[in-house]
Amino acid sequence: MSAESKRPLEQQITLLELVDRVLNKGVVLTGDIMLSVADVDLVYVGLRVLLASVGTLEELQAEAAER
Amino acid sequence: MIYLYAIAEELAELPPVAGVAGAALERRAVDGLELVVSELDGAALEPTEETLLAHARVVDELVPRAGALLPARFGRGFGDEGALVDAVRGRAEALREALRLVRGRVELGVRVVAEGAEPAPEADSGRAYMEARLAQTAERERLAEEVHRPLERLARASTRTVAATPRLVVSGAYLLELDDVEAFRTRVAELQARHPDLAVACTGPWPAYSFAPGDDE
Numbered sequence: 001m002s003a004e005s006k007r008p009l010e011q012q013i014t015l016l017e018l019v020d021r022v023l024n025k026g027v028v029l030t031g032d033i034m035l036s037v038a039d040v041d042l043v044y045v046g047l048r049v050l051l052a053s054v055g056t057l058e059e060l061q062a063e064a065a066e067r
Numbered sequence: 068m069i070y071l072y073a074i075a076e077e078l079a080e081l082p083p084v085a086g087v088a089g090a091a092l093e094r095r096a097v098d099g100l101e102l103v104v105s106e107l108d109g110a111a112l113e114p115t116e117e118t119l120l121a122h123a124r125v126v127d128e129l130v131p132r133a134g135a136l137l138p139a140r141f142g143r144g145f146g147d148e149g150a151l152v153d154a155v156r157g158r159a160e161a162l163r164e165a166l167r168l169v170r171g172r173v174e175l176g177v178r179v180v181a182e183g184a185e186p187a188p189e190a191d192s193g194r195a196y197m198e199a200r201l202a203q204t205a206e207r208e209r210l211a212e213e214v215h216r217p218l219e220r221l222a223r224a225s226t227r228t229v230a231a232t233p234r235l236v237v238s239g240a241y242l243l244e245l246d247d248v249e250a251f252r253t254r255v256a257e258l259q260a261r262h263p264d265l266a267v268a269c270t271g272p273w274p275a276y277s278f279a280p281g282d283d284e
Contacts, residue, residue, distance in 0.1 A: 013180065013266075013268040013270060014268075014270050016178070017176045017178065017270045017271075017273070019119060020238075021123075021176075021273060021274075021276035021277065022119050022122055022123050022138075022140075022141045022276070023114060023119070023140070023142075024140070025140065025240075025276035025277045025279065025281065026138045026140035026141070026276045026279050026281070027073075027074055027137050027138065027139045027140060027162070027280055027281070028139075028140050028143065028280070028281050028282040029143070029154035029155060029157070029158050030154060030157050030158065031145070031150055031153060031154040032071070032144065032145055032154055033068070033143070033144045033145065033146060034142060034143060035070070035107075035111055035112040035143065
């Protein structure tokens, strides 16, 4: 993999890591009310929203379609 | 509705940023734990770019202002003050233990991605196909261990998952002493050099999202 093709991938990974943390990690307390349905699929929904701004939307969609 | 961002110890002052939906940040103290919250109208919060980043920004800004901090998961609210206090008291021991663990440490993320999705194996029988798939899975697990082991040794705590998507090989979170961050990055670079066919990406430092008590305990 060339350094050129790798930069957007790392950007993608940073966003994936951020969304994964905010939606799927962090403290959960018993008795809280879930204000959004935050399951694994939503990581990709959120990611698509985020990635739309960095121009890698198509690739992500293609990847999601393969699943 | 009260929306929770983080639970901290020794919180100096609130950061000058707004919370989700532009709400002002507030703080509550419960048995020596500092909670950072905001009021939220309604009972729904969509995970949009704006709301996710607002949550993440508040947590990011709180980290340097606290002695120790656990980020809350996105999208969790409490009906009223009493419900929040009860929820924190019910989890107080696990929260204090996690705060001790993350104090003075940072989380780094490592994601190892293979260049393309692995092709489905070609096989002329169902059994041969299954065997080929199992071999692929075993190979991924072996690769995951090869990457994770040397990184784990530098960390105070770590988590990892394997192959959550067609391309991902392994995703790990590592809780590090500040002094070990440089050595950790060097080790990641060594792993990258050893595996030119993979992309080994190191992200962070992050707030300790991966080491906060979740809903699985």
